Amino acid sequence: DTAVDATATPKVDNGVSSGHATATDATSIHRENEAMSKQRVRDSGEQFAFQAEVTRLMDIIIHSLYSNKDIFLRELISNASDALDKIRFLSLTDKSVLGDGDTANLDIKIWLDPASKVLYIRDRGIGMTKDDLIKNLGTIAKSGTSAFLEQMQKGGDMNLIGQFGVGFYSVYLVADYVEVVSKHNDDAQYIWSSTADGSFAISEDTENEPLGRGTLIKIHLKEEAQEYGTEAKLKELVQRYSEFINFPIYLQTEKEVEVPVEEEPEEEAAKEDDKEEEGKEDEEEEEGAEDDEEETKEEEEKPKATRKEKKLDWELLNDNKAIWLRKPSDVTEEEYQKFYKAVSKDYTDALTYSHFRAEGDVEFRSILYIPSFSPYDFYDKYYEKAQHGLKLYVRRVFISDDMKELIPRYLSFVKGIVDSDTLPLNVSREMLQQEAALKTIKKKVVRKVLDMIRKMAETEVKCKDMEEKGETEDKPTEKECGQYAKFWEQFGRAIKLGIIEDTTNRNRLAKLLRFQTSKSGDKLTTLDEYIGRMKEGQKSIYYLAGTSKEEVAGSPFVEQLLRKGYEVIYFTDVLDEYVMGHLLDYDDRKFSNASKEDLKLTDKDEVEKKKDKELKEQFKDLTKWWKKVVDDSKLQGVKVSNRLATTPCIVVTGKYGNSANMERIMRAQAFSRPGSSFTPTQRTLEINPRHPLIVALKDKLAAATEDSVEESAVATARLLYETALLESGFVPDDAKAFSQRMYGVLKDTLGVDSLDVTLEEEEAADREETDEADAKEAEAEEKKEEAEEKDEL
Numbered sequence: 147d148t149a150v151d152a153t154a155t156p157k158v159d160n161g162v163s164s165g166h167a168t169a170t171d172a173t174s175i176h177r178e179n180e181a182m183s184k185q186r187v188r189d190s191g192e193q194f195a196f197q198a199e200v201t202r203l204m205d206i207i208i209h210s211l212y213s214n215k216d217i218f219l220r221e222l223i224s225n226a227s228d229a230l231d232k233i234r235f236l237s238l239t240d241k242s243v244l245g246d247g248d249t250a251n252l253d254i255k256i257w258l259d260p261a262s263k264v265l266y267i268r269d270r271g272i273g274m275t276k277d278d279l280i281k282n283l284g285t286i287a288k289s290g291t292s293a294f295l296e297q298m299q300k301g302g303d304m305n306l307i308g309q310f311g312v313g314f315y316s317v318y319l320v321a322d323y324v325e326v327v328s329k330h331n332d333d334a335q336y337i338w339s340s341t342a343d344g345s346f347a348i349s350e351d352t353e354n355e356p357l358g359r360g361t362l363i364k365i366h367l368k369e370e371a372q373e374y375g376t377e378a379k380l381k382e383l384v385q386r387y388s389e390f391i392n393f394p395i396y397l398q399t400e401k402e403v404e405v406p407v408e409e410e411p412e413e414e415a416a417k418e419d420d421k422e423e424e425g426k427e428d429e430e431e432e433e434g435a436e437d438d439e440e441e442t443k444e445e446e447e448k449p450k451a452t453r454k455e456k457k458l459d460w461e462l463l464n465d466n467k468a469i470w471l472r473k474p475s476d477v478t479e480e481e482y483q484k485f486y487k488a489v490s491k492d493y494t495d496a497l498t499y500s501h502f503r504a505e506g507d508v509e510f511r512s513i514l515y516i517p518s519f520s521p522y523d524f525y526d527k528y529y530e531k532a533q534h535g536l537k538l539y540v541r542r543v544f545i546s547d548d549m550k551e552l553i554p555r556y557l558s559f560v561k562g563i564v565d566s567d568t569l570p571l572n573v574s575r576e577m578l579q580q581e582a583a584l585k586t587i588k589k590k591v592v593r594k595v596l597d598m599i600r601k602m603a604e605t606e607v608k609c610k611d612m613e614e615k616g617e618t619e620d621k622p623t624e625k626e627c628g629q630y631a632k633f634w635e636q637f638g639r640a641i642k643l644g645i646i647e648d649t650t651n652r653n654r655l656a657k658l659l660r661f662q663t664s665k666s667g668d669k670l671t672t673l674d675e676y677i678g679r680m681k682e683g684q685k686s687i688y689y690l691a692g693t694s695k696e697e698v699a700g701s702p703f704v705e706q707l708l709r710k711g712y713e714v715i716y717f718t719d720v721l722d723e724y725v726m727g728h729l730l731d732y733d734d735r736k737f738s739n740a741s742k743e744d745l746k747l748t749d750k751d752e753v754e755k756k757k758d759k760e761l762k763e764q765f766k767d768l769t770k771w772w773k774k775v776v777d778d779s780k781l782q783g784v785k786v787s788n789r790l791a792t793t794p795c796i797v798v799t800g801k802y803g804n805s806a807n808m809e810r811i812m813r814a815q816a817f818s819r820p821g822s823s824f825t826p827t828q829r830t831l832e833i834n835p836r837h838p839l840i841v842a843l844k845d846k847l848a849a850a851t852e853d854s855v856e857e858s859a860v861a862t863a864r865l866l867y868e869t870a871l872l873e874s875g876f877v878p879d880d881a882k883a884f885s886q887r888m889y890g891v892l893k894d895t896l897g898v899d900s901l902d903v904t905l906e907e908e909e910a911a912d913r914e915e916t917d918e919a920d921a922k923e924a925e926a927e928e929k930k931e932e933a934e935e936k937d938e939l
């Protein structure tokens with residue numbers, strides 16, 4: 147099996163040479179061998195069922211009509227490159243893992259067997275043990291599998307497969323049968339094989355040449371994927387997908403060479419084989435080729451007849467020089483975006499990037515990218531799963547993409563690389579994590595990322611300003627103007643999480659916040675813009691949080707603020723109020739939650755203070771009595787309000803307690819997280835001293851003596867409290883008592899004597915029978931109609 151021989155040596159002649167009478171025979175024997183081998187592998191293997199979701203996934207892939215099947219190659223090359231990275235990393239502390247001779251060559255080879263239409267991809271990476279093959283390629287449930295299936299059901303793009311960590315299976319876009327031959331240093335060589343029929347087979351490999359170490363994937367191309375069975379197509383694709391892979395990728399190509407007629411082609415081939423066995427490097431072989439040329443020159447005097455012959459050779463398709471080592475001015479936008487796709491497994495362009503070199507005590511080079519879209523599980527799994535976007539290299543050697551020491555969680559959506567010459571190369575990952583230099587790198591990376599974001603944000607503000615003023619000169623492009631809005635939509639919540647988690651950069655992050663306010667219309671605005679519009683004497687930045695802009699704008703909490711012309715920030719994201727719990731001030735201005743007790747509109751003068759005191763005194767009896775009759779342990783007190791205009795009363799919470807909005811969020815979380823509890827906060831009822839209902843209640847109380855307070859006054863006080871709770875966004879504890887009180891009021895309004903209802907049981911039973919009879923009749927009618935329809939047909 148010459149194609150398999152090719153896995154062991156860089157130069158092969160797989161018998162496709164033309165001009166031989168035996169070529170057709172060789173091809174058919176070869177094809178037969180393939181078929182027999184396939185049968186043996188499948189029959190002798192231990193059978194395993196794929197995990198249920200993997201079966202569904204493969205089923206979708208194998209039957210997919212998705213036209214861009216090319217992606218399978220990108221995914222397999224990327225897996226090969228990851229496997230090579232892993233063995234290279236291990237070799238830093240133990241060189242012996244690399245083995246000797248060809249096995250130590252960290253490369254990827256791709257070749258075709260045109261006769262059997264099998265495509266081969268092999269790497270000399272870490273390989274997989276039997277157990278790895280079982281787990282990695284089929285039985286371990288990955289969260290990405292179900293998430294990807296969900297996306298596909300929603301009409302998602304197959305191109306996303308790599309981002310969900312299930313890229314390997316994309317091979318079934320082009321294959322109906324796949325064998326994975328793998329050799330790990332710790333185990334024997336095994337073959338995994340499957341026709342994507344719900345099961346796979348594993349057997350110890352007695353079929354193929356020893357791989358030494360690494361993985362060989364044999365892709366039996368489907369009838370409709372034969373286009374991948376041509377050298378030209380493979381060359382184009384490998385070049386496209388391997389440009390930024392840091393290991394050499396060779397494609398086996400067929401070349402025409404001149405062969406002297408006298409010399410038997412067999413001898414020529416044998417000579418070639420001898421050379422390979424000597425284990426010469428490619429470069430040496432090239433030199434060898436030069437020698438040949440010289441020889442030919444010498445023999446020129448007596449020209450000999452030659453004929454053309456096809457010969458197979460390994461062609462290097464990438465230059466694998468790290469792009470980050472190049473000068474930024476030498477790298478094109480297209481190259482940056484291509485590298486982004488290679489490094490991120492994304493298929494859309496990055497939103498923005500930065501290529502820089504940090505100098506000083508700690509030296510490193512880096513390219514950082516902000517993607518256009520947030521990873522599918524970035525927010526859902528925020529605390530559980532780390533993102534693997536940023537790759538750490540030490541002196542060009544990939545170390546890890548799982549270093550929380552490199553970038554904080556809230557910025558872990560950032561992709562790219564950091565390559566440092568300062569970090570030690572030959573230490574374990576654990577020791578590397580302790581390195582002080584890593585802290586410095588992290589600090590600089592964070593600064594750089596925040597800088598990139600700030601620039602987009604500033605451009606947006608500049609564009610807005612210019613549009614308002616009607617200026618056009620030196621205006622950034624439309625794309626640049628719209629970049630921050632896109633960023634905010636995808637990563638705004640990450641910025642908010644940053645405000646909670648990153649105390650050092652809190653102020654920088656607050657500058658990046660975007661929100662709607664009572665004065666922003668449909669647009670989003672910034673804290674700086676808010677401050678620019680603040681009224682004279684306005685001390686605080688007012689905000690209110692709720693579920694929607696409409697709800698917050700119509701809330702009684704903000705009525706007086708709006709009436710007096712103060713701008714109020716409307717927060718409508720569940721995170722917003724948490725964020726504001728951490729962001730107490732901005733630019734020396736305090737934030738003030740309009741639903742909290744201590745809301746101060748302006749500093750009051752002596753006259754106003756006196757007036758307040760008088761009002762308090764006037765309503766003292768009412769407020770004391772009200773607190774008593776409401777009889778709610780959570781009600782701390784009843785107070786005269788200075789924030790209400792047309793609403794009779796509202797319920798506010800203490801400065802450090804949870805607002806109604808926060809209570810709502812926490813209640814929802816307590817439901818979704820079993821075991822978590824939720825304790826409501828203390829509340830204060832604020833009453834509007836100018837409201838007729840409040841004034842009437844006060845008068846009623848004043849007219850009554852202590853024991854003769856009407857029952858209806860008590861009910862009114864309770865009902866007003868419960869209504870205020872609802873309007874303020876709380877959930878009343880006893881909905882039944884509330885509705886009973888409400889019906890009582892309606893009874894009086896409608897002049898009804900009693901709310902008792904007489905139910906006649908027989909009547910009810912009769913009605914059930916009639917309903918049943920009606921249903922039967924309708925069913926009979928339906929059947930009749932169906933029968934008629936059939937007749938017509």
Ligand SMILES: Nc1ncnc2c1ncn2[C@@H]1O[C@H](COP(=O)(O)OP(=O)(O)OP(=O)(O)O)[C@@H](O)[C@H]1O
Pocket residue numbers: 221224225226229269271272273274282283307308309310311312313314315360361491
């Ligand atoms: N060539 C290979 N050498 C060694 N292990 C491999 C190779 N190809 C796949 N694997 C193993 O199989 C696993 C599953 O591969 P798969 O492509 O489905 O997911 P992934 O590599 O984790 O994610 P992605 O597809 O996004 O790269 C890999 O994580 C790796 O452990």
